[in-house]
Amino acid sequence: MLLELTEDQRAIEEVFGGFFRRECPITAVRAAEPLGFDAALWSRLAELGTPAMGLPEPAGGGGALLGDLAVVADAVGRSIAPVPFVEHAVAGRLLARFGALTDAVVAGDEIATLAVRPAPAGAGAWPLVPAGAVATVVVGLVGDDLVAVRGEGPGTTPRNHAAMPLADRTTAAPSVLASGAAAHAASAHALAEWQTLTAAALTGIARTALEIALRYVTERHQFDRPIGAFQALQQQLADLPIAIDGAFLLASKSAWAGDRKTPGVVDVGLCDVTDFETLASMAFLFASDAAALATDRSLHAHGGYGYAEEYDIQLFFRRARGWALVAGDPTKECLQLSDRLFGPAEA
Amino acid sequence: MDFALSPELETFRDEIRALVREVVTPEVTDRQHTSGTFNSYELNRALAERGYLERAVPGLGKGDPVELWLLFHELEKAGAPVDGISMALMIAGVVAHAGNDHQKNVVLPALLTGESLVSLGYSEPDSGSDVAAAATRAVRDGDEWVINGTKMWTTMAHEADWILLLTRTNLDVPKHKGLTMFILPMDTPGITFEPVHTMGTERTNATFYDDVRIGDEWRIGDVDGGWKVMGVALAFERGVMGGTGVGIPLLRHFHEWAAHETGADGRRLIDDPVVRERMARVAIDNEVAMLLTLRTAYLAATGALPGLEGSMCKIYATEAYQKAAKWFAHAAAPASLLQFHEPGAAADGWLEYDLRHSPVTTIYGGTSEINRNNVAERHLGLPKAR
Numbered sequence: 001m002l003l004e005l006t007e008d009q010r011a012i013e014e015v016f017g018g019f020f021r022r023e024c025p026i027t028a029v030r031a032a033e034p035l036g037f038d039a040a041l042w043s044r045l046a047e048l049g050t051p052a053m054g055l056p057e058p059a060g061g062g063g064a065l066l067g068d069l070a071v072v073a074d075a076v077g078r079s080i081a082p083v084p085f086v087e088h089a090v091a092g093r094l095l096a097r098f099g100a101l102t103d104a105v106v107a108g109d110e111i112a113t114l115a116v117r118p119a120p121a122g123a124g125a126w127p128l129v130p131a132g133a134v135a136t137v138v139v140g141l142v143g144d145d146l147v148a149v150r151g152e153g154p155g156t157t158p159r160n161h162a163a164m165p166l167a168d169r170t171t172a173a174p175s176v177l178a179s180g181a182a183a184h185a186a187s188a189h190a191l192a193e194w195q196t197l198t199a200a201a202l203t204g205i206a207r208t209a210l211e212i213a214l215r216y217v218t219e220r221h222q223f224d225r226p227i228g229a230f231q232a233l234q235q236q237l238a239d240l241p242i243a244i245d246g247a248f249l250l251a252s253k254s255a256w257a258g259d260r261k262t263p264g265v266v267d268v269g270l271c272d273v274t275d276f277e278t279l280a281s282m283a284f285l286f287a288s289d290a291a292a293l294a295t296d297r298s299l300h301a302h303g304g305y306g307y308a309e310e311y312d313i314q315l316f317f318r319r320a321r322g323w324a325l326v327a328g329d330p331t332k333e334c335l336q337l338s339d340r341l342f343g344p345a346e347a
Numbered sequence: 348m349d350f351a352l353s354p355e356l357e358t359f360r361d362e363i364r365a366l367v368r369e370v371v372t373p374e375v376t377d378r379q380h381t382s383g384t385f386n387s388y389e390l391n392r393a394l395a396e397r398g399y400l401e402r403a404v405p406g407l408g409k410g411d412p413v414e415l416w417l418l419f420h421e422l423e424k425a426g427a428p429v430d431g432i433s434m435a436l437m438i439a440g441v442v443a444h445a446g447n448d449h450q451k452n453v454v455l456p457a458l459l460t461g462e463s464l465v466s467l468g469y470s471e472p473d474s475g476s477d478v479a480a481a482a483t484r485a486v487r488d489g490d491e492w493v494i495n496g497t498k499m500w501t502t503m504a505h506e507a508d509w510i511l512l513l514t515r516t517n518l519d520v521p522k523h524k525g526l527t528m529f530i531l532p533m534d535t536p537g538i539t540f541e542p543v544h545t546m547g548t549e550r551t552n553a554t555f556y557d558d559v560r561i562g563d564e565w566r567i568g569d570v571d572g573g574w575k576v577m578g579v580a581l582a583f584e585r586g587v588m589g590g591t592g593v594g595i596p597l598l599r600h601f602h603e604w605a606a607h608e609t610g611a612d613g614r615r616l617i618d619d620p621v622v623r624e625r626m627a628r629v630a631i632d633n634e635v636a637m638l639l640t641l642r643t644a645y646l647a648a649t650g651a652l653p654g655l656e657g658s659m660c661k662i663y664a665t666e667a668y669q670k671a672a673k674w675f676a677h678a679a680a681p682a683s684l685l686q687f688h689e690p691g692a693a694a695d696g697w698l699e700y701d702l703r704h705s706p707v708t709t710i711y712g713g714t715s716e717i718n719r720n721n722v723a724e725r726h727l728g729l730p731k732a733r
Contacts, residue, residue, distance in 0.1 A: 001356075001413065002349040003645040009348075067348060165500045214727055229730040234723035235598055235716065241726055242639070242659045249638040250631075252348045254408035269599040270424055271592070271633050274350075339628050342602060345618040 004248070005071065012071045020079035026312050032082035036163040037122065037134045042083045042108065051108030054089045059096050060106045066193060067255040070200035077204020077291075080319050084131035084165065086197040087113040091139045094190040098177040100148055105137060111153075114194055115140025115169065116327045118187075124167045124230070130326045132167035133157040139177070139190070146183035147174030162322020184284070192280035196258060198323060199251035199280075203244060205323070206287075206294035209316045211297035216305075227301070234296050243290035250286050254279035262308035268341045281337040288324035295320040316318045352417075354385060357413060363421040366393055370613070371427040379428040380687055380700065384506060386431025390422075391461025394432065397685075400459045405440035405583060405647070407455075416644035420637070423592040429465045430549070431503055431595040433590075437583045438465045438511055442530065442567065445576050449564040452511060454530055461573050466504040466533070468512040468554065469577070472497055476717045478513070478573060479523045485514035492566070494559040500711070502551040504540045507533050510554065511580070517571050526573030531565045541729035547704035582647070582654040584712055591640045591664035593708065594633045597701050602626060604694040608679075622678045629671040636664035655726050658718035665708040666715060672701040 003014060023044055023067065032038040043273040054069045055061025068091050076085050084305045088105075091112035095101045104110035113135035117125035119142050126132070126140050139146070149171060157166050178186055214237070217228030227233055257264050257276040264274030273279060299306035306313050324330070339345070352360060379385045393401050401407055401534045403415040414435070422429045439458040442450050457463035474480040481498025494514060504510060510533055517525030537559035540552040563703045568576040605616040605626075616622055639660035646653035676683040679693035687696035709715045 001351060001645065003642050005348065013721045015410060185626075210727075213587065214729070217729070226730060229732055231716075231720070231732045232725075232733055234720045234727075234729050237727060237729070238719035238722040239662075241722060242663050245656075245659065246635040246639055246663065247641070250635055253350045253638065256348055256350050269595075269602065269631050271595045271630075271637050273630075274632060279634075282634055286631050286635060329600070334627045335620055337630075338627040341627060342617065345620070345623060347616060347618075 006067075009068060009071045012068055013075065015048075016050075016072045016075040017078070019045075020075050020081050020342050024079045024081045026315065029080050029082060031316055033163040034159050035133060035165050036082045037084070037131075037165045038082045039134075041081065042111075045085070046108035046274075049110075050085065050090050051092070052106045055092050055101065055106060057098050059101045060103070061092075061096070065255070066196060066258040067252065069197055070251055070255045073197040073200035074204040074207075077201035077206075077323075078208045080205060080208075080316060082165075084111055084113060084134065085128065086194060086201060087131040087135070090114050090190055090194045090197065091135075091137065093193065094139050094146075094186060095137070095148060095177075097186060098146075100175070100177060102137075110136040113137065114135040114138075114190055114193060116194055118142070119171045124172060125170050127168050128158075128166045128326065129169045131165055132169045133165035138169045140171075141183065141187045142171045142174060144180050144183055145174070145176050146178045146187050147171065147176050148281075149174050161325075162319045162320065164319075164322050164326065167327070188277055192254070192277040193258060195280040195284035195327070196251055196254040199254065199283040200326075202253055202287040202320065202323060203247040205291045205316050205320050206244045206247065207239065209291070209298040209313065209320070210237070210244065211292040212313050212316070213237055213240075213301045216298075217301050220302075224228055233301055233328075237301065238292045240297060247283070247287040247290040250279070250283040254283040266341060273341075275340070278337065278340045281333060281340065284324070284327070285330055285333055285337065285346035288320075288330060291320035291324065356413065356417060356688065360417055360421060362397070362433065363399070363418060366397065367425045367427060369393070371422075372423050376426050376428065377576050377687070380548050381401070383548050384431070384503070385428040385549055386503065386506065387428045388462060390427055390429075390431045391435075394418075395459060395461035400432075400436060400439075400461055404443060404459070405437055406443035407439070407459075410604075412644040412647035413641070414540060416641060420592050420640070423590075424595045426596045431506070432461060434503060435461070435465050438467075438509070438530070440583050441576060441580050444579050445568045446530070447564065447567070450530060450567060452585055458506060461657065463509070463510060464503045464507040465509040465530075466501045466507040466552075466554070467580075468498040468501055468510045470499045472499055472553075475499075475712055478577070479526060481513045481515055481526060483512070483514045485516050485527055485529065487516075488560070489700065491560050494556045494561070495531070496556050496625075498554045498556070500543070500551050501540065501554045502549065504533065504552040504554050505542065505550070509533060510538070511567075513573055513577065516573075520571070523574045525571055527570050528567045528573040528576040528578070530567050531559070531561050534702060535559055535561055545707070547707055548700070549707075577589075578654065579652070581713070582652045582657060584657070590708065590712065591636050591660050591665065593701075593705075594629060594636060594668045597668065597671055597675065597697070598626065598629050598633060600694040601699040604679070604698075608682075608693075616678065619678075625671075625674045625678065629667070629674070632663075632667035632671065636660060636667055639663055654729060656722060658713065658721045659705070659726075661712065662715050662718045662722075665705075668701075668708060669705040672698070672705040676702045688701075 057063040091114045113131035229267040512529045516527040540554040546708045591617040682693035683698040685692035
């Protein structure tokens with residue numbers, strides 16, 4: 001048992017935390033809107049080998065564990081960096097499973113992404129794919145097939161809440177990676193990886209939202225004292241480290257389960273859950289709520305200024321919602337989780 | 348990170364589970380609700396016989412806080428009556444940590460038999476959250492101390508052999524610096540008690556101290572150093588030793604009942620999407636509460652005194668429990684209104700019980716507000732607001 005980062009992970013945290021603080025100040029986040037992609041930042045990340053970090057070593061990757069990638073995702077979230085680190089890592093790992101990785105994806109010269117929601121029957125496209133605006137390879141489910149589709153992204157995005165590089169992407173001219181049960185299993189595993197890393201990124205958002213709030217309530221004076229001295233505000237902010245620590249622990253547990261070679265169990269009656277996909281769903285739902293809560297409380301603590309475009313908290317507020325809701329209705333996710341935990345519902 | 352239990356801990360867990368199956372019978376869990384005393388000597392004895400009590404106490408035996416967590420986690424999940432033994436072990440830890448040789452020779456072995464309980468004398472009629480304002484006086488008289496005052500919420504006092512007593516010994520210093528802690532036998536002349544019955548069935552007490560004379564050997568920690576002893580006790584109390592896993596049996600009880608209960612629409616309750624969403628959310632809360640508690644134990648195992656982390660998991664777990672109790676009482680209404688042993692009671696009366704029991708959990712052991720104050724001041728570094 002080890003409930004803290006390993007030495008390696010602390011080193012990763014230091015490297016990437018430092019990288020994003022240096023290379024991705026909040027001005028860069030603002031400058032990347034509305035597309036939500038900073039090509040120069042992505043290139044600098046690629047120079048560090050980051051896009052290949054989680055890919056298998058035989059394919060030219062770094063062989064990093066999901067737990068290591070979660071540390072990077074946390075740093076991405078802290079800086080709300082406009083780079084598709086999570087999507088690329090997950091899609092790359094999925095392509096590697098089927099021997100479909102290209103050197104360009106390994107190097108990050110081409111961006112790969114995951115269609116986190118299957119294409120509706122007969123639609124001919126995956127709607128609002130995360131990183132779809134900038135990705136060259138999209139991997140996702142079409143019916144009972146797991147396919148990869150190549151093509152340039154549009155490079156523009158419909159104006160959206162979180163300034164994410166979203167795009168509808170065609171499912172035409174697919175290369176089939178797997179079919180039937182194998183396709184669904186691989187897709188579910190990849191989605192669990194995406195949920196885990198996104199949970200870590202959302203945790204990072206919550207961390208910075210809290211830091212911003214603490215700075216503001218210490219500086220801002222009303223009634224002749226810092227507003228952070230008022231219990232009404234203190235009590236609201238005191239919930240945030242709890243949500244952050246809970247989200248971090250759950251995302252880390254999910255990553256640990258994903259990295260394990262042995263299958264996990266689900267025994268909800270004894271609160272004994274080590275199944276990866278179940279934990280990923282839990283981690284994603286919980287971190288979504290944690291990031292929403294942290295940005296909500298932090299924005300509120302700013303009073304009217306929190307609502308002003310000039311203040312940074314609104315940037316975090318919008319991403320806390322966008323990065324989560326791109327996967328669809330959380331209530332439906334909850335119902336799927338329920339099926340895993342309690343068995344499927346009878347019609 | 349690594350969330351796997353070591354093979355040794357897995358074995359320990361399996362042993363506890365086997366013991367629970369053997370000892371924690373429906374009669375044992377039921378008796379706590381009819382007697383109002385959340386304690387089972389059968390269970391305590393069984394734990395003592397196998398050496399688990401000594402093994403789990405902080406600073407004794409193996410003294411591994413993760414084992415301690417595991418012990419209480421398993422007991423609590425089973426719905427076992429653990430309040431008596433958890434207080435006994437917590438105070439055993441305090442004695443091991445801060446006690447003198449006399450206490451280590453007399454009190455500690457008694458507590459480790461599981462037959463001897465202890466009550467916590469912190470709160471008073473006029474001091475609860477402001478616990479450092481305790482007014483119960485201890486005055487030196489030669490080699491002895493004379494104690495006068497009243498304590499509230501002294502749960503188990505009617506069965507306990509010992510009371511841990513927070514007293515005022517110095518009026519000339521700030522309130523935190525004038526406190527001294529004692530652990531004294533409940534049969535010391537001058538101690539009396541009256542029952543206080545509660546909405547949640549559990550019986551507690553008011554205890555009265557009239558010219559109680561005791562020797563200095565019953566003092567624990569330094570004179571005027573009671574606040575420090577209190578900190579040790581609170582760090583053990585919040586989180587690790589039960590109280591944060593209560594949502595687990597609640598979910599299980601509801602789930603088992605809802606799987607066989609058919610609603611007016613002919614559908615099993617468990618197939619209702621609203622109910623399913625809530626069950627999933629409660630399962631997430633249970634997982635988070637468990638991880639926060641485990642983290643507290645883990646930090647303690649690495650030598651830290653995780654009072655703050657304990658505060659955090661107590662806030663989260665108890666508020667989540669209240670929410671779950673409300674949701675499931677709604678989902679099962681009106682059968683959730685029926686109490687234990689009433690025909691048709693939802694989940695054999697557990698839902699009604701949890702609805703009644705849950706309000707106290709955000710009060711005892713430090714209210715949510717006091718715990719949030721701790722987090723705001725000591726973790727977030729915000730100005731002291733009181």
